[in-house]
Amino acid sequence: MTTEPAELEPQDELGVLLVYLAEQGYAEQVGSWVSDSVTNVPLTGAQLLAALPDEALSEVAAELGLPVEEYAEQLAQELPSLVDGLTPQGELPTDDDFEDFLWEFLIDDTEAPKS
Incomplete structure (x- = not known):
């Protein structure tokens, strides 16, 4: 009997990423963001390319039409x-807070003038 892995919420995926980066030797960086x-x-x-499995970045890069680097x-x-803004009290937010912040972050980022 096989079961499908449970679908992670976005904030859980971010948490997994942060723990993974910390385990790969970037705990100082991750800790400073939180x-x-x-x-x-x-x-x-x-450093991200070295820390993460190849497919972790290549799939999204391909979807965006960008070189992985x-x-x-x-x-x-x-x-x-992003992490700094999401963790003002040192922990990841709830589902609703996460989604609200992410939309605000994305809107602010797209409205910012590009240099």
Whole structure:
């Protein structure tokens, strides 16, 4: 008897990603994004590529029509501020709070002037 894996909520997927990055040696970076008492420590696209399995970034990059390296750089630039904004009390938000923040983050990001 086989069962399908349970579908994760987006905030759970983010939590899994953060734990995975911490386990891959980026605990300082992840911790800084979650904490409100320290400045966000950056992560590079190359570090994301090294830490994550190949298919983790290549599928989304292909869907967006981007080279995986470019997508990894963009994600590395956005991830710290996304996590920082989602975790003002040091923990991931509830379903509704997560969805509200994500929409606000995406709207603010698309309205920001590109340099």
